[in-house]
Structure formats: structure tokens, C-alpha cells
Amino acid sequence: MKPGMTRRLLACAAVVAGLVGASVAPAAAATLKMAWAQDATGLDPHKQTAFSSIRLLELVYEPLVRLNGDLKVVPALATEWTFAPDAKTLTFKLDPKAKFHNGQPVTSADVKASFTRILDQATGAAARANYASIASIDTPDDRTVVFNLSQPDVPLLTAMGSVNAAIVPASEIAAGKIGTAAIGSGPFKLESWEPNSREVLKANSEWAGGKVGVDGIDIKVLPDENAILAALRAKQVDFALLNDPLVATLVPRVAGLTLNRKPVLSYHVLQLNPSRKPMTELAVRQAISCAIDRKDILDTALLGEGEITGPLTMPQYRSDPNTLFCYSRDLAKARKLMADAGYADGFSATVIAATGEPPTAAAEAQVIQSQLKDIGIKLDIKLMELNVYVDTWLKGDFDMAVALNGGRADPYSMYNRYWTKAGNLQKVANYIDDTLDDLMQKGRVETDPAKRKEIFAAFDRHLAEVSPWIWLYTGYAYTAQQQNVQGFVPTPDGSLFGLAKVTLK
Amino acid sequence: MNRFLTRLLDHSSGRIGGVIVLAYILIALAAQAGLTPYDPLQQFRIERLQGPSLAHWMGTDMFGRDVLSRLMIGIGQSFLVAFSSVGIAALAGTLLGLTAAWFGHLWDGLVMRLMDVLLAFPAILLALLFIAVVGPGTFTSILAIAFVYTPIFTRVVRGPALSLKARDFVDAARTFGSSTSYILSRHLMLNLVAPLTVQVTLALAWSLLTESGLSFLGLGTQPPASSLGLMLSDSVNLMEMAPWLLVFPGLAIMIGILGFNLLGDALRDILDPRSRRALA
Amino acid sequence: MNRLLSVRGLKVGFGRGNAAKTVVHGVDFDLEPGETLAIVGESGSGKSVTALSINRLIDDGGGRILGGRMEFTTARGEVIDLACATDRRMETIRGSEIGMIFQEPMTSLNPVIPIGRQIEEAFRLQRGLGRAAARLETLNALERVRIPDAERRLGYYPHQLSGGMLQRVMIAMALAANPRLLIADEPTTALDVSVQAQIMALLAELRRETGTGMIFITHDMGLVAGIADRVLVMIAGRVVEQGRLDDIFDRPRHPYTQHLLQAVPHFSHGRKVRRHMSPAGREMARPALKVEGLTVRFPATAGLLRRPVGAIHAVEGIGFDVMPGETLAVVGESGSGKSTTARALLGLVKPSSGTFSVMSAEGLARRKPMQMVFQNPYASLNPRLDVEGLLAEPVLAGGVRPDASTRQRMVALLERVGLPADSLRRFPHEFSGGQRQRLCIARALMVDPSVLVLDEAVSALDVSVQARVLDLLIDLQNELKLAYLFVSHDMAVVERIAHRIAVLYAGRIVEIGRADAVLSNPRHDYTRRLIAAVPTTERRRDVFRLETAAVPSLLRPRGYEPPEAVWQVCGEDHQVLVERAAAAKEIR
């Protein structure tokens, strides 16, 4: 290339760079610029259950109580609460300072109206199942709400900490505007929302929870996580949510970027379908459990980004994985179990997984496939678009499924849907076990934390041993931030509520 | 046939394109026959994400699988998708275009409006919807790509078929009382081979691209099988950690498409009577 | 030195390296100012290449001048060697000193630019005129080439004008800068005979007026006789004979020139017609083909909803019969309906009314007793089938599986039409035009027809080849007692082969009868005009009359039925259509 040519090319590049650079306009100093890959799918806090929606709604709406970084129940709209000893009445005192974004105070009438809405079948709130034990609601005064329960329900309190139990203005409910306008009482007001593109949040100066650290949050939806990383590099965003460990692990390599990782409640699991042969055989399921090398999957598919876990993933209830059945790979035992069950030559099965949800699903399936090959099980991987997967999953129409299932702060709320006889998702789990049902019911009634812990430890052990599913590990919730972002506290439920206290330097 | 081959070999881009395509086909066949350095599915998980070395010429992927072996198998897979989808589309398109041109009137209108409907659908959406309905996989992406290309082939065939229909030798055949099927197969089809061949090679290049695009969206070939597009999309997030995972399949796609394009250009030069006149 | 052009040892080749091929091997000639030189030759003789070499357009076509000199005297008296002038120099010579008109006026004008602008360009480029001045000049030029209504036609696009009009436009363009030399490369070959006559007349007149020297390239000796001062005959890139017109025509020395003048069909007003069948014999025999009231109309539609507005009466009430062993020539110009007639008989278009019947020699209607040979032997043979496949098709179409006897018949027929017996495995592109037409004839004869429809069957062939194919056709007719329906526009060819002639004009037969009668004593006005327009070697330096009669529109309103035809008999087997006006007069 001639020198003149080079100069001209450079000049062109400079023009392009100038154009590109010019577009990175400095935003208002105290507005947090944020990016995530998946956007909320709706604004109705009672109906939206997807993580992507909840993360947004938590900044706008508030429930009565909230879970802190250690999953302890802490005040939100309610300043105090009491459980009757028989665990059949739950009383809340509301924060007198609490106000909705429209200026109205939050009263017990709003609480009653909100829960009435959740419990109304016509609303179609999926979270209703968690609050089904509420028989009636009394409002002795503006500040007091009394929930009368049809049966003892200790996990209810923790369940109240979900944004799915957010308190919305009774007037908005009456006007039928929930889901179209977001009037909550949370730290931020939703100023505009362009789904799958951007949202603008403004700090709520009248928030009862204290002063919000930033003037607002400007959220962009960048569907490709590489683009998020690039945007971080180019300082287009201050703060970002990341999903894919392959991308997240690159963050610390970039000067000036910090990666926050927090082990989460949701768990990666290989779901077996115990109603399908030969997974009906306990020995076969156990053999699979023994043949799986959880560390190996974690290291390969997630680059080691996670923690091996049993069924219970919350810190208070978690047991040492090494005490659980076959948590270190034992091929000899696995082969023997297979032989005992009459499947010495193995068998063929299909494992389903969703494309991109989690991003590691396909990789996990491939490692599992390779591991199970060692005991003669021939796995076919069937990747499905997420909704197709969910549809199939809900019908229980699979041999095995690679899944990332959501966790909850309370073991009962987390698992009653699968492992109690009346569980809503019994047909997904396809496994009925008296011991498990028994332990679950005990845990629901027991109010003493120490005893609850014992009950659920037994549950944990038994579940791992009968192996209807093969629990693998929990991953991390990742957020990445520039140096100027300070004070973010991540929580195991992946909540971004900590943004309320973040400041920009 | 021999004359044709000589002319192809005399044509510089035909020579290069032919060599590339032939090499790819040989690689694909060799891989099918098991002549890969390693089992492409074997996961050497302790050797994960290693760069190119003597043991693994193109390095290893995140499962410790040999990239070269997977590339070889992947070429076969991509070619399978490309050839089958284009084959189906060419067949369906030829049938529709030929009959539309020949019978005309209502049938022509019906077929062409239907093709308009398909063409008016954005191609990638058509493929997306199709795959969403049937579920992803090799066979589905073959059908999806075929689905997208059928209207294009229909148009490509209908035009020349219409002008062939008006040619004297077709008139001559009609004066002999030759049957419609005879005229369609011997007079029209035989003369459509040239434009079709050109279109087919170009469509092959396109479908290689489409296959990689579909795989990038997670809708193409399913793991652990490998195709060039899938290898590319799998490695996108590892781009910085393991660039060789992106570079080799990327190059393989580029060269493959280049091969088809060169071959297509050469065939156009050789088979197109217009350019032949220019040469004479 | 006042010679206009002096060419010495001109050698022209195409391609480079191994593929290099010389096509003109040393041509010499001189041209005086105002003189017309005719270069005569058949396709491949190098005549067009020679012409294109003079203004060096051969460079654009991939050719190269390999040697020789071409000394050209410009208007200012400079002498330049065109063989080695630079491209820039040539650009000032082309158009201003040397104008050129081409064979195909339809494709030689830019389809997307109005003709006015194309002519204007010539004025602006060569005479540096401004837009308004160029426009004025253009108008003058169009009037000079007798384009009526010139002002309006300036905005026309080429496709809106007929071939004759376009060739006038080309001439106007070529003469824009009053060049000293005009090269005309087969300027009338693509045109109808009466249009050809007009163009020739125009060229002659303009030459007289402007004193332009002209190189006229043609294959037609008849045209040469009309216009040339001197003649140069070429074969395969070499000059075989050149000299003054009269010397060449009266005392041709080279055998090829002799052949061109004698063996090739030239029109001679019915003096060379074939021996006729006696009228008595005609009445005795049963006609092989009998056509009555054949009418073909194409619906014409207009507007959004394709509202029918009437019909194109392409063929209107045609009737004739052809005896076994007899040739009926159907003559007419483009648009006269002669091809439509042929196509209707073969079932390629559906007649609106009328009947026809075909009888074989034995009086039995066979499955396919009528076969057709098309005009263009290049287009009527499927290029992807070998000869065996081509010849087998009529047999297959008859529902017979080709067997050994079919193959024998193929070989015999190939031999009969004069093709090598080993042709079966070869493909059409391996044959010359004449051979292909022989192949077409063999194909038509495969199923033993009694009637052969020959649609301009020799028009696309070189003149000397034409003669041989005509001889073959005549031999075959005598041998097999075939009835020919010979459709043609070429009076010279018709004179050679026809026993009887039907003249078609605007979809109707206007005159029909014995060939000698029709040709020597044409009675219908149109027939007379047509025959007058045919160039012959007998009329030297004859100036054609300039006239511009347009073919009437064939579009008729809905429900229009033409009046009954009234025939006037004017001799033994010779009748002529009485035109309506005349007929009305007679009845009165």
C-alpha cells in the first residue's frame, strides 16, 4: 500500500471514529446508565413472574416485607409483623411515611385490595398459589393489616417478600390500570418504557425507605451480552446485568471494571422423569447420579463459575454437598447399580434443553451426554426454543431435562409445588414420595427455626438419595460496574433492589 | 461433458472454485469415513480451550474436542444442509415454475401469487416461523431454507421457461404432436439446466450463509453434531478467550462460499449463450 | 493525392496468444470521393470486419489490426493512416469524417434514449452545436431522410418506430456531420422488401446530393447492381475479384463471382419459374391440402380490466388448395399474415373459423400428414439433443418406439438430404446453417408426410446455400410427390420453387395464380408495388421510387365482419381480389 493511501485510510478511520465517539454523549452525572440483555415482559407486578420483569418491578413496587442479602426478612412497607403461635394469623403494621408515586399514602385498604386482586382467579396471578392459605383480611385501622389463614403457613411471611405480592393503590385497581401505568411505592418511578429497547427510571424523592443514591436510572436493552461487554468497555454504561458466565468472566480482565458475583438460589438440575422407564427404577436414577461428575460439568460449561449444591440452595438451609448421596463421581457404583436394575448395557433417552436459557444449557447437556455415555446411556439432545421447552416441560413430556429452576428463600415455597402430593407441578416432577410429603407438611407448620432446619436437612438428604432429579450446582448472579458506581449490594435472589442505595462518584 | 470440463478448467475462477468445492466435498467424505484426527465428539475435558498445537492443529473447544475434526465433520454437515435444501428448492421451484409457465392462466396466477406471498414474508422470519413450528434441527433447517428458496427458483425457472415456450423448437415439437410431458422434460428442462446450474451454485453459497445465520440464532444444527455455523455461534462468547474457535470456522465458511460463488460465476460464463457469443 | 481511402494489405485478427485468429488476410482497395464501393460476400467472408476496421470500431469488439495501411484523406486534405491512428484521433474522425449505419436498426439505437436526442448527440459531438441548434439540425436531418411528422417523432423511443423508420434515423445520424465516407453494413437485410427499396432509394438520393463516398456491404447482388460503382468480392477474408460494376457483372472471372451471379436466385419477373402442372391435371387430381375460409383473429384488449376492444384480424378468409407434387408460395411482407397461416395449419394457433383437410397420396388422412420446416434453423433445433434424438421425436410423438428400422430410416434420410451418415451422434451446433436446415427437412420427412409447410425455410441462409437447399427441396418434391406450402417474402426464391403464388396483404389473399402469370403480369396494385421493389441484377444503377405507404391496421372493432371477397379472374389460373372501393364501383 502506498503511503498516501495509508494516510487517506487513516483519515477516513478518524472521521468514522469521530462520528462514533461523538455519539457517546455525556449523560446527566447522577443518572446511572445501565444495560441488560432481557427486558421485562410486562408491568403488572402480580402477574409477571419472569426474572427479567421482576428485576425491573422491584425498583418500582414494594411488597410488605423484603429479603436482605442474607435472605432475612426485613421491613419494607410494613415496619413490623407478628405471627400468631399457631401460625394461623399474620399481622402487619404499615410504615406511616409510605406513599405511592401518585402521592397517596399506602393504607391497609390498599393492602387488602392488592391481595384480593392476587387471590381473585380472574386476575390470573400465578403467584396466587403461594398465598392460597389466606382466608380473609382484616383492616382494623389504616396502618394495620391482619391476614387470617385457613391453615398454618409459616413460609407465607417469606413469600410476602416477593414483588408478586406488591402493594398497589386500590384506586388503580378499581380503575383497571395495573399493568398499563406503573404506580408503586418503590425507590424509582417508571418514567418511560419502550419494551425490548429502553426504560427510564427517576428517583422517588418521597420514598419512605430513605434517600435514593442516584437521580435516576437509564436502562438499555442490549440483547447480545457481548454487546453489553463492549458497551462497558466503551463506558457507554455504568452498570450491567450479565447472564452468561463466559462473558461475565471477561469483565475482571478489563481495567476499570468490577464484577460482582453472588451465588443465587436458582439451581441447575438434570431432571429425570421417574414415570418413564427405566427412570422408574431407583437404582437407575441413583446410577445416573453417581455417574454425573458435577464439578466437571461446572468447570466445562460454566468455566467453574458456581457452587455444587444439593436440593436446598439457600444459605441457611444448605448442607455440605459431600454428605449427600454420590456427590463425588463413582463410576463403579454407577455401573453396579445399572446392572442391579437390569440395565447393564445401558439404554437410550432424550434430554431436552432450552436454547439460551440458561446460556449454558446446551453445553451442560453435551457434558452430561458425554458423562452418561460412560455407563452406557445414550442421550439425544433436543434443544428447544424457550416457550416450546416450557410447554413441553409443563406437560412433563420428556425423559430428562436440563433446567435452571428458580429458588426461593423458604424451602417449603421452593419445593412444595414439586414434592408434595398436592403440588401444582406434581405432573412435572412425576414422583410421589410419602417421606418427602410428610417432611414438607411438617416444615410448613413448624415455627421454630432450629427445628425447621432439621426437618429440611432430612428432606435435602432424602431427595438427593432417591434422585428423582440430579441437582448440580447454583451459578452466580453477575453485575458489572464501572469504578464510579458505589454501594451496590447483591442478593441471592438476584434482585437489583440494591440499586436504590447506589451512588455515582 | 468432457468439453464442458475442459472449459471449466480453462476458466480461472472456475478452476479455483472447482478445486475448493471438490476439496470440501472430499474433506466431508473423509470425515464421514472416520478419517478425522480425533473422534469429533470425544471430549478431552482436561485439554479444554487449548490453542492450535501440533496435537490439535486448530486447537480445542470448551469441551476439549478437537476443532479440526469438528471442522471436517462440520463441513459435511453444512454441505448436507446446503445441498439438500437447495436441491429441494430447485426441484420444487422447477416443477412450479415450469408448470406455471407452460399451463399459464389460472395455474400460473395461483402459483405466482402464492410465491408472492412467500416472497413478501421476510426470509429470515419465514425460516424462523417454520423452525419454531417444527422444532429446530438439521432436517428442519433444510426444509426451512428450501422453503425460503422455492419462490426464488420458481421465478428463475418461470422466466426462461416462458421464453423457451415461445422458441421454434418447442413449436416444432408441437407440430409433431409431442406430448406435454415430453416437451417439458426434453425441450424445456434440458435447456433450463444451464440457468439452473448457475442459480444452484449461487444458492448453495447463500444457503451456507443462511445455515450459519440460523445456527447463530440457535435454530440450525443441534449439538453435539457440528456445522460451520454452529461452531461459529458457539464460539462467539469465547471470542476473546479462544479466538481460534471463531477464526477457523469463519474462514471455512468464507472459503466455502467463495468456492461456490467462483464456480457459479464460471458456470455462468460457460453456460450463458450471451457470453459465449461474446467469446466466439 | 485526392483519393478518399486507400487500403493496402489490411490484416485483421481476433484474440491473443494461442487463441489468436486472423480473419482478414490482406485486403486492398481504393475509393474515390463520391464513389460507391460494394463489398460482397457471405457470412464469415470478413466483409463486416473489413468495414469495422476502417473506422477502427473493430478494437471495441476485441479485434486488432495486424498489418496494412488505410490512408484516409480528411476534409481538410490531411492524409492519415487509420490503421495506426490513436483512439483519441479516431474519435474525431468517427462521425465527422466517417459515418456508419448497421444491419439491425432495431438494436443499433439505444432503447432508453429518444431518437431526437440520439441524433442531436451526433451534431453536438461533431459540430459542437448547442442544444437548440442541434435540435434544429436534427429536425432538418429527419426531414432530409423523409421522416414524416418529424417534430413529433423527435421524442419517440426506438421501440415506437418501425424498422424502416429506424434505419432512416440511423442514416440521419450517420450523415449528421456530412462525413466524406459512409459505411453501410447490410443496411437493408433486416427489412421488408418494399422498405428495403425505400432505404436504397434514400441512400442513392443522399449520395447524389452530398457527394459522400460509400462502402456498401451486402450479400445481395441485386442491391449491388442498383447502387454500386465498383464491386469487391470477398471469400474467407480474401478479395477474390474487384472491378467496375459492369465488368464484374458482365464478365465475372472468378468462379465464385460467377456462382453468385448465376446459381444464386435472382429475380427475373417470372422467366425462371418451374414447369407447371397442366390445369387439366390439376382438376383431375385430388388436392393434398385444401383450405377454405381460414380465419385467425386475436382478441385485442385494453385498459385495466382487459376490456375487449375488438380483434386483430391476422388472417381473414383464406382459401386455396395444393396438389401433390406442387408448390404453392405464399408471399407477403411482415404483418401480412403469411406465417400465421402456416402456424394455423399446423395447429400452433387456433383458427377462429375455416376448414382445411389434408390428404395423403393414397387418399388416406394419416396421423401427421403435414409437417413444417421453420425459418431459423438455429432456433428450431433443440441445442441439447443430438441428431438421433431430434430425428426420433416425430416418431415418438406418433406413439412409436424407435427401433432398428427407425434408425435405418434416419440414416437413409440423412444421406438423402446430403448430410454425412455419421451425424447421428452429433449436436446441432456442430453443423452449419445450411446443414441444420437439411436436418430440419430430414426431421420433417421422418413420418412420411404428404404436405410440407416451409415457413421462410431458406431466408436465414447464405445466398449460395439457399440455392443448394432449394435444389434439394425441388428434388425431394419430385421424388416423393410432396405438396409444398412455401411461405416467403423473397420473390427471387419464390420464383425458383413455386408453381403457383398467393400474395397476402393485410391478412387476405389479394392475388393468386400460376407463378409465371403472377410474376410477369401482376394485376393487384400491391403485387405490382411488391414486384417493383425487388432488386434484380438486370436493373443497374436503378433509382427506386421513394414512397411511404403504411400497412393498414389489422385491428377491427368488435363484431366487425369483412365483406365477402369479390374475385376477378384474369387469365388461366390467375385471379385477383377486387378491392372494396373498386368492387362497389363495379356493382354500381
Added chain:
Amino acid sequence: MTYLLRRLITFPLVMLGVSVLVFVAIRLVPGDSITAMLGTEAGLLTPEQKQALAAYFGLDHSWPVQYGRWLLGVLSADLGLSVTYGKPVLDVILERFPLTLQLACLSMLIAIGIGLPLGVFAATRKERGSDLAVRIFAMIGQSTPSFVIGLMIIYVLSAGFGVLPAMGQFIPFSEDPLGNLGQLILPSLTLGLSFTASVTRISRSAMLDVLSDDYVRTARSKGATRRRVIWRHALPNALIPVVTLSGVEFGYLLGGAVLVEQIFALPGLGRMVLDAILQRDYALVQGSVLFVALNFMIVNLLVDLAYVMLDPRIRLGGRS
């Protein structure tokens, strides 16, 4: 002109076909709006709740009834309500469309602006070095998947220079012309590269064809220079296939350059349709596909119009 009008008549017919196809196809995809919103939590719904949600999403009727209602709405320019956006479908589409339109226009500008001169240039230097160079460029441009180019550009810019076009939100040209161009120039380049390559190739071969036509020789015989012949005489004729190609490509681009929009995080129409499919926003999918189809056909009509402008043979019909 009648030809164009006749084309217009087939519009509704094709649109009807498109509407039926998209309506049926999106409903054949397993998983519905409810599972799309709730994910696995949908399993917790009671039958009554399910019914309530089905009514909310408008899924509580048989397909023909749903289709009929939707079609009636469409006829009165009401494409229905998007459940994810909570807005009329038409509003959502019109919000997203400007970006895609601009992206497509810029890509086309780049493609024609670079491809056409390059193609013409190569044609006039057939078989020479520069022709070869152009052809190799065109080949490589056509052979590289656009997402690879896009990813490379993003990586090089962000890792190498720490700059990046503004992502995530569309900066309208009217508000910030420089910012708008800065945002769209790279995606347009990415998108336009293969388009440029095609235009180069098509214009080269069209030019070669035209240059061997008789009227080019005529123009030369008039004394026109090579340049004049190429630009004045040959180009208008060579443009016809280029227009065809551009029309088809432009139509596709309007349908959304999904991959490029995804990579550069641009909220365009293509990504919106993709999201709508994933979120089973039936009304939005139907509405936007219909919209895209309409665009495609309008572009085709424009191409026909361009033919008419370019080619008097179509404009004026046969001989007058």
C-alpha cells in the same frame, strides 16, 4: 401504467395470503402468550386463572373467530393491541420502523454508492488486474456472514479504541444528526457489505452485457468517447438489473436485518418481530409481518415504477 394498476389489484390478494399464513403459523408454534409471560410458573395456574388469562390475551375463541375479528380490525386500520407493549400494534411498529427504514436506506446508499461505480469500473477493465481486485473484493464481501463482520467491528472498536456506536436506543436524525449517523454508520456498513458486493457483481455483469450491445457500437461510430458511451449510453441500460436487485434486497432489509439489529442492539423492526415471536405477542407478530409484507410489495411496486422510468419500452407500450 395499466401494468402498475394491475399489480396494485393483486396487493390485497397477496396480503390476504400473508395474513392467513402468519396467523396460522404463529399459532402452530407450541407455547402460547401465557407460557411466554409466566414461564414455568404457568404450571401454578388454576383452570379458572388460565381461562381468565386466555380471555385477557384474546385466545378464548376458535381460530376462525379470532382471525375474523383480527381481519375486521385490520380493515379499519386497527392491527390490535400488543400485549407486551400494552399499546396498539401500529404504534409499536411505527416507533420501530424509522430506525429500520434508515438502516435500510443507508445500507442501500452505501451499496449503490460504492458498488455501482466499482462494478462499472471493473466492467470497463475486464480481465485486467483492477477488475480482478474488484471481483475478489466482491467475492469476499459476499462470502462473509454479516454477524461475523458486526462482531469483529464491535470487538475491535470497543477493545481497541474504547469507542462504540450508541446502542440500545435510536437517536432520530431530526434530533441529533451527527449522533444518528454515528450510531447507524457501522451497522449500515455491516449490513451493506454483502449488498455492496452483490451490486458490484450485478452492475459489472450488466455493464459487460450492455457494452456488447449494438447501440454502444453505434454511439462509438458517432465519435462518442468511451467514457461518454459508458456513462450516457450504457449505464441507463445496465441499471435495470441493478434496480431489480436493489429492490429485492431493500425489501429484505425492511423486513428487518435481525442479526445486525441484534448485535448492535438497535431497537429496529426486525428485532421487534423476533422478540414478538419469542414472547408470543400474536397481534404484534401478525401486524408486523403484514406491515413488512406491505412494505416489500410497495418496494416492488417502486421497482416496477423505476423500470417504467428507466425503460420506455414498458412506459409507452408497443409501437404507437
